[in-house]
Amino acid sequence: MATKIIAHRGASSKYPENTMFAYKQALKDGADAIELDIHLSRDKIPVVIHDETVDRTTDGYGFVKDYSVSELKKLSAGHWKGWKFRKAEIPTLEEVLEWIQPTPLHLVIELKNNLFPYKGMEEIMLELIDKYRMMERTIFSSFNHDSLLKIKRLNHNAETAPLYSKPIPDPVRYARSISASGLHPYYRITTEQLVRTLHKNGLKIRPYTVNSPHFMAILFRWGVDAVITDEPAQAAKLRKIKMK
Ligand code: G3P
Ligand code: MG
Numbered sequence: 001m002a003t004k005i006i007a008h009r010g011a012s013s014k015y016p017e018n019t020m021f022a023y024k025q026a027l028k029d030g031a032d033a034i035e036l037d038i039h040l041s042r043d044k045i046p047v048v049i050h051d052e053t054v055d056r057t058t059d060g061y062g063f064v065k066d067y068s069v070s071e072l073k074k075l076s077a078g079h080w081k082g083w084k085f086r087k088a089e090i091p092t093l094e095e096v097l098e099w100i101q102p103t104p105l106h107l108v109i110e111l112k113n114n115l116f117p118y119k120g121m122e123e124i125m126l127e128l129i130d131k132y133r134m135m136e137r138t139i140f141s142s143f144n145h146d147s148l149l150k151i152k153r154l155n156h157n158a159e160t161a162p163l164y165s166k167p168i169p170d171p172v173r174y175a176r177s178i179s180a181s182g183l184h185p186y187y188r189i190t191t192e193q194l195v196r197t198l199h200k201n202g203l204k205i206r207p208y209t210v211n212s213p214h215f216m217a218i219l220f221r222w223g224v225d226a227v228i229t230d231e232p233a234q235a236a237k238l239r240k241i242k243m244k
Helices: 020-029 093-100 121-131 145-154 171-177 192-200 213-222 232-243
Strands: 004-008 033-040 046-048 106-111 138-142 159-164 182-185 226-229
Touching: 004 020, 004 106, 004 232, 020 033, 020 093, 020 232, 033 093, 033 121, 046 093, 046 121, 093 106, 093 121, 106 121, 121 145, 138 145, 145 159, 171 182, 171 192, 182 192, 213 226, 213 232, 226 232
Parallel strands: 004 033, 004 226, 033 106, 106 138, 138 159, 159 182
Antiparallel strands: 033 046
């Protein structure tokens, strides 16, 4: 199976991350999936933005959790990346689902609930996934592994994969202990041995976030299931060359 390409926050190197600009570009670039990050607004709507605050990627300031969706919608989520993106809004998860549903893209949803627990986030999110019939095309990931276990308990068909940045002693046992079907390690701690061990045990591996062609080529050679990258166009080009 060829390695899949997951566009990290969309085609985020040149387009404003986690906006429709970046997702639409990822589709054009040949990505197989997009990765996005979710938080809950004050009115408990899942919204797509990376940080806990709106400071870095919008023209506002303060915590996402303190804004209602209609207040968040008034902010520009693209201006920081260039004038031509000034009309970009913070998408709701529902808006992205509506857009992605008729495309062939798969989805990786990262729950950003490791700092603020966002009570009820898993239930609210799963309801939307069901509404748009996206369960079979979605992987749930998070640095909050408890939340992934909760998702699995709420819906045993949900596919989960924990994110981690430091080597763990027995990755197979760990993945099984939280009923995950794969692991999403930081790419610099990914080894060929790890890829082999996980595959031998029926587990997937999708390292993040790899942008250098050098490391991408190595991961393609090792046969990882997917790479998570800010540069989907470059990854698609490289994959084509490797497959020749
Ligand atoms: O899904 C991998 C990656 O998104 C994890 O880190 O901080 O970019 O959300 P971060
Ligand atoms: Mg993420």
